[in-house]
Amino acid sequence: MLDALKKSGKERDTLVVFTGDHGYMLGQHGRFEKHCCFEPAIRSPLLIRYPAAVKPKQSTAALVEFIDIVPTVLDFCHVDKPEGVQGRSLAPLLRGTAKAHREQVFVEYSENEEAAVLTERWKLIYCTGKRKRQDGYKTGRPLPGRTVQLFDRDNDPDELTNLAKKPEHAKRVEEMAKLLAEHLKRTAREPQLLPKDGDVHALLEFCLQPRDVQPEKK
Numbered sequence: 465m466l467d468a469l470k471k472s473g474k475e476r477d478t479l480v481v482f483t484g485d486h487g488y489m490l491g492q493h494g495r496f497e498k499h500c501c502f503e504p505a506i507r508s509p510l511l512i513r514y515p516a517a518v519k520p521k522q523s524t525a526a527l528v529e530f531i532d533i534v535p536t537v538l539d540f541c542h543v544d545k546p547e548g549v550q551g552r553s554l555a556p557l558l559r560g561t562a563k564a565h566r567e568q569v570f571v572e573y574s575e576n577e578e579a580a581v582l583t584e585r586w587k588l589i590y591c592t593g594k595r596k597r598q599d600g601y602k603t604g605r606p607l608p609g610r611t612v613q614l615f616d617r618d619n620d621p622d623e624l625t626n627l628a629k630k631p632e633h634a635k636r637v638e639e640m641a642k643l644l645a646e647h648l649k650r651t652a653r654e655p656q657l658l659p660k661d662g663d664v665h666a667l668l669e670f671c672l673q674p675r676d677v678q679p680e681k682k
Contacts (some may be wrong), residue, residue, distance in 0.1 A: 466513075475515060479540050481533060482511040492622070497601055501571050501580035501589045502623055514540060518558045526557055526565040527584065570647050574674035575599045581644040582617065588628075588640035589613040592669045610665070612637060644668065 469475040486508040489495040498505040510528065512518065517540065531551035538545050539553035556562035571580040576599075577592040593608040614628040614637055627633045645664045648671035652658055659666045 477516050478514070479537060480511075480513040481537070482509065482513075483530065483533070484509040499573055499576060499597075499599055499601055501573065501578055501587075503587075503617075503621070506571050506580070512536070512554070512558060514558070517555075519560060522560070524557060524563070525584075526563065527567070527569045527582070528554060528557070528565050529569050532565070568643060570644065572648075572672070574672060577669070577672040577674070579644055579648065579668075579672055581640050581647065583640075585616065585618050586636065586640065587613075587615045587617055587623070588637065588644065589615075590641060590644060590668055590672075592672055594669070595673075610669075612641070614640070638664075641665075641668065645671070648672070 466475070466480070469478050469480075486498060486506055487504045488498045489500070489502065489505055492504050493500075493502055495502075508530070510530070510533075513520070529551065532554050533551070534549055535545050535551045536554040536558070538549075539555045545553075552565070554565065557565050568581050568583045571582075573579070575595075576597055577595045578589065579591075580587055580589045582588070589612070591611045593611045596602065596607065612628045613623075613626045614633055615623040615625070616627060617623075628637050641664050645667045649655070649658060649667060652671055653675060657670075659670055
């Protein structure tokens with residue numbers, strides 16, 4: 465495709481976006497699937513090429529989400545972002561006028577009632593541990609109940625040491641759980657049904673329940 469663009473003379477003024485599916489666990493954490501919030505399962509390729517405005521052969525470790533792609537395309541096309549379109553343009557990052565993009569990103573996998581929030585250094589994974597999975601990956605083990613994991617992404621990139629129960633990280637766990645709850649509340653499909661008591665765990669457990677699948681038959 466790139467060769468064809470070059471031959472056509474439109475290479476410089478064509479925006480090309482390359483993405484792929486997110487990763488797959490290959491034995492990490494004893495898993496062989498991708499239905500979780502561990503790092504190998506959530507990272508995805510994203511390459512953007514636009515010679516007219518983007519310097520070639522550069523990379524960034526900034527936190528981005530795929531919902532940022534549409535606003536980016538609209539921005540380069542000089543089209544206003546319609547109301548309701550989520551995400552924010554990556555153009556400043558691509559042009560080199562910004563080095564950071566998001567303070568945190570969010571991941572959700574409702575089938576397992578699991579979600580995560582991660583910053584440049586920290587990741588919190590929250591799972592209700594109350595749902596019998598219906599996605600073909602039942603473990604055969606008893607449901608564990610609420611599971612909270614905190615990982616130091618700088619010093620533990622393989623996410624092998626859960627720091628969530630360490631007293632020195634209690635405040636961080638609390639703050640990141642609130643961040644995750646606020647995000648799920650803000651993006652809730654049925655906000656009128658949200659718990660009103662302000663309990664973070666109640667809000668998380670309600671929001672993480674899948675609401676677009678049929679209940680398991682008894």
